[in-house]
Every structure is written in C-alpha cells, then in structure tokens.
Amino acid sequence: MLEIFGIPSTALFGQLLIGLINGSFYALLSLGLAVIFGMLNIINFSHGAQYMMGAFAAYLLLQYTGLGYWPALIVAPILVGITGVIVERLFLQRLYKLDHLYGLLLTFGLALIFEGLARNKFGSAGLPYTLPDSLRGGQNLGFMFLPNYRAWVIVASLGICLGTWFVIEWTRLGAYLRAATENPTLVRAFGINVPRMITLTYGFGVALAAFAGVMAAPIYNVSPQMGSELIIVVFAVVVIGGMGSILGAIVTGFGLGVIEGLTKVFFPEASNTVIFVIMAIVLLVRPAGLFGRRA
Amino acid sequence: MLDVTAPLLAVNDLQAWYGESHILHGVAFDVREGEVVTLLGRNGAGKTTTLKSIMGIVGNRTGSVRYEGHELIARTSDQIARAGIAFCPEERGVFASLSVEENLLLPPAVKPGGLSLERIFELFPNLKERLGSSQGTKLSGGEQQMLAIGRILRTGARLLLLDEPTEGLAPVIIQQIGKTIRALKEQGFTILLVEQNFRFASTVADRYYVMEHGRIIDQFANSELDANVEKLHDYLGV
Ligand SMILES: Nc1ncnc2c1ncn2[C@@H]1O[C@H](COP(=O)(O)OP(=O)(O)OP(=O)(O)O)[C@@H](O)[C@H]1O
Ligand SMILES: [Mg+2]
Numbered sequence: 001m002l003e004i005f006g007i008p009s010t011a012l013f014g015q016l017l018i019g020l021i022n023g024s025f026y027a028l029l030s031l032g033l034a035v036i037f038g039m040l041n042i043i044n045f046s047h048g049a050q051y052m053m054g055a056f057a058a059y060l061l062l063q064y065t066g067l068g069y070w071p072a073l074i075v076a077p078i079l080v081g082i083t084g085v086i087v088e089r090l091f092l093q094r095l096y097k098l099d100h101l102y103g104l105l106l107t108f109g110l111a112l113i114f115e116g117l118a119r120n121k122f123g124s125a126g127l128p129y130t131l132p133d134s135l136r137g138g139q140n141l142g143f144m145f146l147p148n149y150r151a152w153v154i155v156a157s158l159g160i161c162l163g164t165w166f167v168i169e170w171t172r173l174g175a176y177l178r179a180a181t182e183n184p185t186l187v188r189a190f191g192i193n194v195p196r197m198i199t200l201t202y203g204f205g206v207a208l209a210a211f212a213g214v215m216a217a218p219i220y221n222v223s224p225q226m227g228s229e230l231i232i233v234v235f236a237v238v239v240i241g242g243m244g245s246i247l248g249a250i251v252t253g254f255g256l257g258v259i260e261g262l263t264k265v266f267f268p269e270a271s272n273t274v275i276f277v278i279m280a281i282v283l284l285v286r287p288a289g290l291f292g293r294r295a
Numbered sequence: 296m297l298d299v300t301a302p303l304l305a306v307n308d309l310q311a312w313y314g315e316s317h318i319l320h321g322v323a324f325d326v327r328e329g330e331v332v333t334l335l336g337r338n339g340a341g342k343t344t345t346l347k348s349i350m351g352i353v354g355n356r357t358g359s360v361r362y363e364g365h366e367l368i369a370r371t372s373d374q375i376a377r378a379g380i381a382f383c384p385e386e387r388g389v390f391a392s393l394s395v396e397e398n399l400l401l402p403p404a405v406k407p408g409g410l411s412l413e414r415i416f417e418l419f420p421n422l423k424e425r426l427g428s429s430q431g432t433k434l435s436g437g438e439q440q441m442l443a444i445g446r447i448l449r450t451g452a453r454l455l456l457l458d459e460p461t462e463g464l465a466p467v468i469i470q471q472i473g474k475t476i477r478a479l480k481e482q483g484f485t486i487l488l489v490e491q492n493f494r495f496a497s498t499v500a501d502r503y504y505v506m507e508h509g510r511i512i513d514q515f516a517n518s519e520l521d522a523n524v525e526k527l528h529d530y531l532g533v
Contacts, residue, residue: 172400175393175397175400175401176401178390178392178393179390179392179393179401181392182390182391182392183388183390185352185372186382186384186388187401188352188371188372188373188376189350189351189352189372189373189375189376189382190373190376190381190382190401190402190403190447190450191373191376191377191402191403191405191450192373192403193373194373
C-alpha cells in the first residue's frame, strides 16, 4: 500500500476529505458570522442554533410535507432566514447603539431558547435524515473512495462561499454593504434604506447557517445540540480569521478543517485541540486575526 | 396652490441636540431656487449641525425644514435624500473599502436629470485619471474632495449641501472648486455652502447668513459684502 510520511495514503486522504467536509461547515458558518458582524456589529451567538434549525426544518419538511432534500435546501434557509428577520426587527435593532456585549448576550439567550424548545419537542437523541438518492454512492478515485454526498457538500459550500464573496466584493449591492459597514449614516443620507439592508443581511447570514444545517442533516444526526457543539469551533475559526473579514472566514474555515484532519493522522491526541491552540497563538501574535483589520 | 415665489428650502425654528447638549436654538433661513447661499460662522457655531439637521442625521431635531413645499422634519435621512437633497460632509466621507469608481457610483439616482459621468469628468478631470485606484482614501485631499462632490452630482438631487469644501486644500484646488460651484450654479443647481473662508465664499455666493451659538445672527447679499467686511471680521474673529 502507498505510504506518505509513513502513513497509509488512504488514511491520509480519508482524513483530508473529512477535514474538507468539516472545513466546508466551518467556512459556511464563519462566513455568516462575518457578514453579520460586519453589518450589525453583533456577534451572533445563536448562529449554531440557527444551523440546527435549518437541519430540523429539513427534517420537518420531509416528515410533514414530503419535501425532499433538494427543495429543503432552498425552503429551509428561507424559513429560518425569516425567523432571523423577525429576531432582528424585534430585538437586535434596539441594540446597535449599545456595547457588543448586549448583542452577544441576547443572541446567546435566544440560542438557549431555540435549543431548549427543540429538545423539549424532539428529545436530545438524534433523528436520522436520509440521503437523497441522487447523491448516494461514490467515486473510486484510485487512491481513495469519494462518497458523492461529501463531494457535493464541499462543492456546494465552496460555491456559496465564493458567490457571497463575489457579491460583496464585486457588485453594486456589495459596494452598498461595504460602505454601510464603514459609515451607515452617510450611506443612508445618500438615499439608501440602510435599516432594511441590515435586516436583510441578518436574514441572509441566518439563512447561510440554515443552509449549512440542511447540508449537515444527512451526515450528522439532526439533534438539538448539533449546533452548540460545532459553533464553539466556528468561533475559534472566526477569531483566527479575523472578525468581519469575508475572505478570511472562508479561507480560515477550509484551512482549519484541513489542518484538523491532518492532525488526526499525524498527531491524533491533539486533533480536538489544535484549532484552539492555533487560536491562542494567533491571539498572541495578531490579535485582530490573520485577515482582520484592526478595529 | 403652488407658490412660485416660495423658497426651494425654508428652514424655520430649527432646534437640534446631540444627546443632552442643545446645539441649534431656532435656526431660520431660506434658499431660493438657483441660489448659492453661504453659512458663515466660527468653529463650533453650528454650521455642520445645521446641514446635518436638514439631512436628518443628528440625534434629535425639531422645527421645520421645507423643501419644494414638503415638510421634511419627520422624515428619515434616506427619504430626505430621495426628496432631492444631497450632502457632501465636512470630513468628505470617501469610503476606504471602496475603489474610486465604486465611491463615485455609490449614491443611487434619486431623481432624473443627474449629471452624466462625462460631464463630471469635465468638471474634475483628475478623477478620471484616478478611476482605477483601488482605495478611495488613497487619493490626495483635493482629489477626495472632488470625488465627494462629484459623486453627488450624478444623483439628480437639485439642492447640494456642501460643508467646507475648501478646508485644508491648496489654492489651485480651491480655485478649481470655486469654478465648479459656479458651473453647477449655471446648470441650475441650488447650493447651500458652509464656509469659514469668506474670501472664497465671495467668489461664489449670492447671499450670506452668519451663525453664532446655534442661531442666525445676521444676513446680507454679496453686493453688500464690502459694507459688511468689518462686521464679518468681528463675527468670524479673523
Ligand atoms: N457628535 C457631537 N456630539 C456632541 N456635540 C457635538 C457633536 N458634533 C458637534 N458638537 C458640538 O456642537 C457644536 C456645533 O458644532 P458644529 O460641528 O455644528 O460646528 P461648525 O459650525 O460646523 O464648526 P466648524 O467650523 O468647526 O466645522 C459644537 O459646540 C460642537 O462641539
Ligand atoms: Mg463644521
């Protein structure tokens, strides 16, 4: 069997693939956090819960309306995004003038409520979500077996991330968003409805989390705590990448997924902590994060 | 009934606060269609606050701001912009995260009849050369000022609020801005200008209002400038 650095290549590529899968979720979730933080100045602690809501929405859509995976991939983010819009209109918009801490506390409280409600209704054991037929099976690449669904997750996540990045950096809407991040008062004085833009940005960030949740449903169990487990790592990713940097969130998300995967191969004992070790080092050396601008 | 003699902008009993501090105490003046009107006054007199109050971007304001006969005091700043008023702030407000071109194209058209890009480049040839620059704030101070004025000419707004457009700029650039303001007036723009430099203002203004401690304390026409120079020195402390 082929070996690289004394490691069987199938194990290496296998972990690399798992790293990319995890990285796909890190990137999608930290991207949403970065977009929300950039516009709202709020650290959205309910992001993990909203990811979980996306997975549950897909599950419930299948159970009660028969809508399968593909439609759920669109409908669930829209539904969860709407709950985000409601949260922003009801609560968050009152907090912008206050310290970051208030937004963080509020969204943290909301996360507890969302998770508590889910646990109450569905219990904490995971619910299965079956893979769509069209994505069963896989490809034998010679050096490894690549399940189709995992390939899809990586491609879809990359596509959504790059699409979002493109819109923000290269379109007129993106110019509005960047300008409003810098000076919302002036952008509004040019005639742009900035409050509505902020509401929709939050809805979009939440929808991204829900999209990740739908994609996660067939891989991981759909469970109330699926978000809170993941979101801790995602916050570390965001700290490493730099709060509010779009490209930073994407690159760091995928990069850390891969690093985590490789650590599993070369130094398994550290695989659960490597991201936090990197976070500590980055905080020491570059407190604004690898891609962050100093605030 | 439409009153053709009514001013384009009529400000009455305008009061404004930043938090607890009461800054404007009943400012009243008006600007007629096609005029260039200048607000003069010392540092801290409330000139910027007056422009911001018209634009709806101070914390709290009361009184009356009528534009084309419509009351704006209860409207939000985006609605005020859409009524046809454009604002060029004292600090210029060029966006660092936007390229020069993006900065120029940022303000959306609020009314038909804005200037074309070609026309704006005729007024500010330097801007065209710097269009490719990746960051608006990499421009020189003068170029940033031209960008800040140029971008609001596209929008179709007919009333321009310009806050100290010559502040900190070299004499040649001040001359260019003066020329631009006269050209804009010729094209039918109405301009409310804030200035400390009344020598510059005298090259463009039709009328002056003098502010002190959040009130209008005097006014005169450009033809009366010579007769008022002594007083002005007094008011402005120059
Ligand atoms: N954001 C703010 N918060 C609190 N007070 C403010 C704020 N901005 C201005 N002020 C105060 O309001 C008063 C009027 O300020 P304003 O900027 O309108 O003056 P100005 O006439 O434009 O002066 P300058 O010629 O220096 O630009 C000043 O006393 C100033 O200290
Ligand atoms: Mg001022």
